[in-house]
Amino acid sequence: MRETTERAWAKLNLSLDVTGRREDGYHDLAMLMQTVSVGDELRLRLRDDGKVFASSNLRFIPGDERNLAVRAALRFFEALGISGQGLQIDIRKEIPVGAGMGGGSADAAAVLRGLNRLYDTPFSRAELERISQQIGSDVAFCVAGGTALAQGRGELLRDLRPMPDCFFALCKPGFSISTPELYQKLDASPVRIHPDTAGLLAAVEAGDLRALCRRMYNVFEDVDDRRLRTVAEIKGRLLDYRALGAVMTGTGSAVFGVFERAEDAERACESLRGEYKFCRTAKPVPRGE
Ligand code: ATP
DSSP states (O other): OOEEEEEEEEEEEEEEEEEEEOTTSOEEEEEEEEEEEEEEEEEEEEESSOOEEEEESSTTSOSSTTSHHHHHHHHHHHHHTOOSOEEEEEEEOOSOTTSSSOHHHHHHHHHHHHHHHHTTOOSOHHHHHHHHTTTOTTHHHHHHOSEEEEEETTTEEEEOOOOOSOEEEEEEOSOOOOHHHHHHHHHHSOOOOOOOHHHHHHHHHHTOHHHHHHHOOBGGGGSOOTTHHHHHHHHHHHHHTTOSEEEEOTTSSOEEEEESSHHHHHHHHHHHHTTSSEEEEEOBOOTTO
16 A cells, blocks of 8 residues: 555643643643544655655645654654655645644644554554654644543543533634743743643543533633633633533634534534634544544
């Protein structure tokens, strides 16, 4: 086999806590993660000329090693001990860029899964997750996805029972928020409120959607940044449309609400669509899909 296709599902942070600062400059995190049905499509084609590059329907996304998908391929070949192997990665982006939905990480994980298939499964899931750590913090989670607790820099994963069935309304305003910038602002003042991670885990294990949604919280929402007013505004609107809970994902700028009924999620999206760039509904995606 010389080529394959792979879906890359976006991730949402149902909660995000920063629990400490590490000596290596990174932060210690505790995040409840969920993959959702907004996905890029990747086509992987082995090449004989040794070139590894990506192309995409979005012109501004780099095709060289700055692209996490390219980095993933290089790390995969390295781990396999082969040099000079070429690969063309064609990406059809559906995941909004700079949204906190882990688009680049999802693409990288999809490349690892796709190449693992093309090479007749030389690596286990745990080994792919280990390779992921050299690429980016959220890549390890994106290898299998589903519902999981991610700790450390995001690489320490605990699989959880799938979150209860529900519908998401996702909304990203026109601007993005730089991740390093928001971390700097977070470091400038102490975190006042932390999510109740133990309570969130108990809610997931009990299959209690309402208890889960009541506890969703992201420490970055409390950072002093003017753009977060828009985030708060969108959250308010989602709650007006009967979301059980609404929260920003990652370092934004996308916000999502969780709904019991598809009609309510659709109505919320319709009301926001005129004002904000990206609005759509989605469902949770189970682990391994
Ligand atoms: P996260 O939730 O992990 O912070 P994000 O959704 O905020 O991610 P991405 O959309 O993954 O951010 O990527 C943001 C930056 O990464 C962009 O500047 C983009 O150029 C670069 N990038 C590298 N590879 C990719 C890729 N495969 N898809 C999208 N962006 C990529």
